[in-house]
Amino acid sequence: MNSIVSMRWVLARMYEPDLFIADCRFSLAEPEAGRTAFQQDHIPGAVYFDLEHSLSSPLQDQGHGGRHPFPDIESLAQLLRKSGVSNETRIVVYDDQGGAMASRLWWLLRYMGHEEVYLMDEGYSAWKAAGFPVTAEVPVRIPASFTPRLQQHLLASLEEVREASKQGSSLLIDSREHARYLGLEEPIDHTAGHIPGAINLFWKDNLNSDGTWKSHDALADRFHHLPKDQEIIVYCGSGVTACPNVLALRAAGFDKVKLYAGSWSDWISYPENPVATGDE
Template sequence: MQNVVPMKWLFARLYEPDIVIVDCRFQLGKPDAGREAYEESHIPGAVYLDLEKDLSAPIEEHGGRHPLPDIAELTATLSRAGIGNATRVVAYDDQGGAMASRLWWLLKYLGQEQVFVMDEGFSAWKAAGLLVNAEQKVLIPAPFLASVQHNMLVEVEEVQEIVAAADGSVVLIDSREAPRYRGEVEPIDKVAGHIPGAINRFWKDALGENGGWKDAEGQAARFADLPRDKSLVVYCGSGVTATPNVLALQEAGFSKVKLYAGSWSDWISYVDNPIAIGDEAERKYG
């Protein structure tokens, strides 16, 4: 199923009544920058959803830096934004699709089928001379009933079992940059390293040289060594930048893809969880 749509696809459908466009721009460390950018200019008709205020729960001892939001609160937020079960949702950001993919994943998790990420992002939209304005849409709430897809998510206990088994029956994929994966640097979390047994696939490799998403063939090439008959569990630092890899794996035709939403920041909140440093040995899947 198509998950990424070109800018011109959205431009042609700007005013179709069943489409809600969501601006997801957000900068880590600058929590107000995304909303300020939205208020300055955005795609016409777009509503704004904030990564930390709308698409995450408050931080607690466990759950990571961006815990999944409470389902009832999230569905209420979506409803207020005019997103109902029959709505087609198009999300965009200016962060390579990472924040938009978070909303894409959350909506898929809640059972929404018609949800897309706009290719390239807002800066490319503006550079192409397409319409922007600062007008804020009058929001008409829409009923949203969640149908939670529990098979899309794994919790820390399941990851612990995967690590303990160490039998290759499930593939763990770390979506962070290679130096963070190897534990050479850690600019955000308190502990460096990765979950034992995980392989590294940096999420930004889902993008081409122009900053747009690679096509299905390009995504498949990134994961050519991975088995299609086994479950894949994807994580990152806090569960946000893992979602572009989840999307990319789906584009590549993988069907057994799950998110460890708490990710590395949740994993290290349990002091007894093992930690690996350096590269993992080459693995043969089959």
Template sequence: MNHIVSLKWLLARLYESDLVIVDCRFQMGKGQENAGREAYEASHIPGAVYLDLEKDLSAPVDADGHGGRHPLPDAAQLTGTFSRVGIGNTSRVVAYDDQGGAMASRLWWLLKYLGHDQVFVLDQGFAAWRDAGFPVNAEQQVRIPAPFLAEVRHSMLAEVDDVRELLGTDQATLIDSREPARYRGEVEPLDKAAGHIPGAINRFWKDALDERGGWRDENAQAARFAGLAQDAPLIVYCGSGVTATPNVLALQEAGYTNVRLYAGSWSDWISYEENPIAVGDEENPKDE
């Protein structure tokens, strides 16, 4: 796998000088905002730094709701954050969480978006590392800031206007990464309206993982998206732009080359009253 590293791979390189390990644990939900940091402070992979989904990897929510529940940070601000924790242009970065790779994939995508390719997600996450008997501690090392020069890859991002223009056309396929009941509009625990963007197909992001919580290989990922040509334009979204990123990673593992993230996702889409909403199942994707 190109973007996933194993527990043993990281163990063998744990103290290499160019490696930056980032703990991305974060619990969604009211009252859980500090749970990830508290877990990090209690125990983490040696040398790991902590980056918080909402404080470090997202911008503040806009008062009018536009941009979604986890808006993208300003590129300059994000570059400063990475530099502060020791991530430079020559760093190798390994991100982990305990949420199936969702938060780690958010960091993976953000670094890719800023032009940094040497970034990976740790297979299975922290609990598997700890349960394997690999080293953990509670020490918080002081990191020396590293120079980080961003080269923003705008082609990785889709905005609300891009999605609007594609509605009713065959110019791109929208992939909704949320659980099926949310996609169909049967339940909506987080956002003000239920349903999905018209024309979107549903590929639940957790299906990228196997029964042990590890990432499926490239062949299994490709099977999840069967029927879509590998060079087909794809736009992936979820509720707020976080759990879509594991699907972006899975698509890249499977060889798809034209994948964009709608970062604002469903929470941004429904912030515009004029945007249409669909419920129920959509047709299967076209055959190649």
């Protein structure tokens, strides 16, 4: 399934009544920067979805769940309803981070059973630089009926990840930078390294040098060495930048792909979980 669409695809459809546009711009370094940028200007009709307030739950007191805990699905469903999303709505998501943030919403919608959701290639800065319409107006949305149909097979539990690490029952893919995977540096989490048994496929390698997404054939070539008959579990630091790798794998024809939502920051919250460094 090709979930990546061009800016011109969006431009040609942006005023169609069944199309919903979600702005997911967010900066981990400046958590309010995305919302501020949205308030300044955005694609007409777009609704803002904040990574930490809309697409994640609050950090858990016991320290588990990762840095961006899995959101409460009913709260997200209610936000979608208030924003005018129905089960029949076509949804386009975008950000300005190569799809890193928007892919989180893409995955959550797929998990909620909404299949017609697309990531806009290149992102907002390219849209604006192309001279396409922008506005500072926030749209008035008419609430709609949206019923989640959870696809539990898309989500990997901690126990499944432990089993994959110990027994090789599933292929583990670490989506972070190679230096973090190796354990040479860790700028965010308190422990460096990776889940034993995982291989490293940095999510940004799904992009061309100009920031556009690679073609279907190029993505298929990138993952040609991976087994299509084995289940794949993808993780990153906190379950965000793993999502573009899930999207890319799906685009390349892999249909047995799960997300470990808590990812590395959840894994290391359990002292009994082993940690590996260096190449596998």
